[in-house]
Amino acid sequence: MWYVIQVAAGKEEQILAMIKKYGVQKYLKECFSPRYEHRRKYLGQWRQEQAVLFPGYIFVISDQVEELYQSLKHIPELTKILGVGEKWTPMTREDIEIVEVLAGRERVVRFSEGYIVGTQVIVLSGPLQGMEGSIKRIDRHKRKAYLEIPMFGRVLNAQVGLEIVEKK
DSSP states (O other), X not given: OEEEEEEOTTOHHHHHHHHHHTTGGGGOSEEEOOEEEEEEEETTEEEEEEEESSTTEEEEXXXXXXXXXXXXXXXXXXXXXXXXXXXXXXXXXXXXXXXXXXXXXXXXXXXXXXXXXXXXXXXXXXXTTTOGGGEEEEETTTTEEEEEEEETTEEEEEEEEEEEEEEO
């Protein structure tokens, strides 16, 4: 089952390191914070970088939920585990599919390419293909698409790399 831990935004890598340090991994199949590729211009050169896809969230996959929950209590700076009361609520199949389609097995959203016809975005390649309806805004200068994705019973905002190769 997949679960979500809410942490302070910007502390995802630090919390992942603490999970390893405190030995919580024995109750996990996987623990990750999905990332996305984007391009940034430095000194006239475009460079590829990675950033956190969902700031403030860490995803865990575990079959030993109760043991995991008890061991996570020892980690400082852990804010909350998404669920109802003291019970964790597993992610829905739809939420898991969104993460898997976007981030794949490597848990990194690769760069997408597309073009614009009028006000419509057509994605030619990459994980955004077929998710054009989630794109709410594009910044062609920064080569980013801003998405609204329904997850965890709320709408999350995310940004991913998108190169617009043509505008018709």
